[in-house]
Amino acid sequence: MTLKQLAMDERSRFPRAAETTEQAFYTDDLIYGAHSIEEGCSMVTELQDLLHAGGFKLRKWAFNEPSILKRLSEKMNREQNQQIFTFKGDPISKTLGVYWNPKEDCFMFQSSFDFSNKTTKRALLSDISKLFDPLGWLAPAITAKKIIFQEIQSLIPLSKGSIESGLPKQYLVNIVQSKDSIVKEIIENCSSFSRAKRERHLTLAEVKEAKWKIISQVQEEEFSYEIEKLRRKESIHKSKLIALNPFLGKDGLLRVGGRLRNAFISEDMQHPIIISHAGRLTDLIIDQAHKLTFHSGPRLTLSLIRQKYWIVGSNRAVKRQLRLCVTCVKNNPRLQYQLMGDLPEARCNPVRPFKHTGVDFTGFIMIKSSKGRGMKCTKGYIAVFICMATKAVHLEVVSDLTTSAFLADLKRIRLEGPKCTVPGSSGGRNNRRFVDYLIFTTSV
Incomplete structure (x- = not known):
């Protein structure tokens, strides 16, 4: 953030150096190139002036052209009486996992393979992953290695143990799936038909x-x-x-x-x-x-x-x-239902209709006491009588939910049809009152 802010502040004075500072700096390393020696020297001068305005000094320069390094060294000795820092030992520079040899002007990749121990699945994957290639220059070679590894895995089930070392190198590269046993093994080991056909990396x-x-x-x-x-x-x-x-x-x-x-x-x-x-x-x-x-x-x-x-x-x-x-x-799990208890005696044995009844009330309805204009509507209810043996239903209109209104309704049923015994009802307060009343009158 500090270098970006410095580039924004000094963009008017050093436009090229500001753009290079924003795009070519990786932490504290600058990676940049030029098409000519003059352009390279000019860019070095602008970068030094830009960073000097923020109190920074660039050191450890590396060029594939020795003349630029010589000019830079002479300028620093003449103006600031300083010597440019030179690398000791190996002149190869390393940034983001990529090695650069300024003398030969070439990029290199280093990787070591250990064949002393047993070759396992984990070891093969580790060796393939050792090649760090952020720019994708080695993508063809790395992709080929991964394809070979997948083909080996499809032919030979890999476990935590070692892989048989008796396979010839040509067999690892040119794999032929013509044997019946190989086809059986592919079908048994694959979890889907698409994987059995190996749709990836194939035409x-x-x-x-x-x-x-x-x-x-x-x-x-x-x-x-x-x-x-x-x-x-x-x-x-x-x-x-x-x-x-x-x-x-x-x-x-x-x-x-x-x-x-x-x-x-x-x-x-x-x-x-x-x-x-x-x-x-x-x-x-x-x-x-x-x-x-x-x-x-x-x-x-x-x-x-x-x-x-x-x-x-x-x-x-x-x-x-x-x-x-x-x-x-x-x-879609299977739902578990609770086992219901035994049915009561009134619902299991055949008797005459409405000998054993259940009763309940609906919601209120608006009723008129008589016909004519100007008559007011009052709330009323419908009593539902259900025969416990035959499931027959009888409906009666009740003026209100009091015990006396329900008893009057029950008397009308007994006069019109068969006499019913003490009905079963819901747990409402009025229902409990008339049930208790009927039990008391019956016992008396």
Whole structure:
């Protein structure tokens, strides 16, 4: 911040030096260059004058042109009677991890590899990371090393132990994934179908070839009888794929026949690739479609899968795999309900209607005592009588919530229909009063 403020204050006097101070200083190191000796000497003079205005002195100069250093030394001896600081020993300068040799005017990178101990995953990553390249000059070489390391990791599962040192160097660079065991190992060790195809650092053609190789290997294991018959151009008997009318496509994969050859859809949708009901590849394909549909249900997941693949027994396979999705289980947990107690006697045994009743009141309603103009409306309520045995409902209008009004309503019910016993009710104060009253009159 101090150097930036100094550059802002002295910009009118030293415009070039101010811009260089703002852009070319890294902490207390200045890294700058010029296109000619005269331009370099002029910039050195401006930088010295600019920083001298703030009380700073530049020392430890390094140039790839000795004449500039000689001129600077003569000027300092003549004006300030000082000697320029010279480096002792190795003339190589180091800034931000990059080595610069002024004498030869070249940049260098230093890295050491230790092969005395066992080669482990951690050791390989450490050696690759030792090359510090902030400007990206060594990006092609570092990227190549990382790609080789990924390919080795995909072929040989790396653990905390050591890697077998018997692999030839050419095999580490030119990796061939043609053996059946390698394809099986890739499918078993990868957590998704995309990683099994190694979509990163590969071209589209290489990704398609890896996909074809994986599916072809799995079909050879699961449907060897059908593929052999179709290659010989013989009819298939006693196979679970007869209903699908299978055939070998142009790519050599087993596909569904069907009747959609003239439909205006893609070839994969016309003739999907047949996949077995169970297997690691089936699980990876279902997981990929499930994530692409944002953890949807079995129907939407299966709809996306059938645009390219036809899984034998797909409904059961998709439901089985979706039950193992941790994200769906966390977001849709199974709710636990409390066990209810036994039903009372009045609700379990058959009796005549409204022998045992429950009662409750609705919210208030506005009622008129008679017809005519100018009649005022008063609050009223509706009493709901429910038969505990048959669930029949009887409604009565009540003028208010007093015990006397409810008893009058109950007498009207008994006169019109069957006599009911002591009703069950909610815990309202008025309800408790008339229930207590009915219990008292009944006992008397």
